[in-house]
Amino acid sequence: MIISPIEFFRTLPKKICPECGETMKEQAESYLMECDRCLSKKTE
Numbered sequence: 001m002i003i004s005p006i007e008f009f010r011t012l013p014k015k016i017c018p019e020c021g022e023t024m025k026e027q028a029e030s031y032l033m034e035c036d037r038c039l040s041k042k043t044e
Ligand SMILES: [Zn+2]
Pocket: 017, 018, 019, 020, 021, 022, 034, 035, 036, 037, 038, 039
């Protein structure tokens, strides 16, 4: 069975914020580990 790269990325598990456990929306900036909420907390 051949899985196309597109299909492969679609089947990847969703990113979960290690800080609050919130499921994150897919982000282009993959280096971000935390969700927007936790990131904004840290910058304060
Ligand atoms: Zn979070």
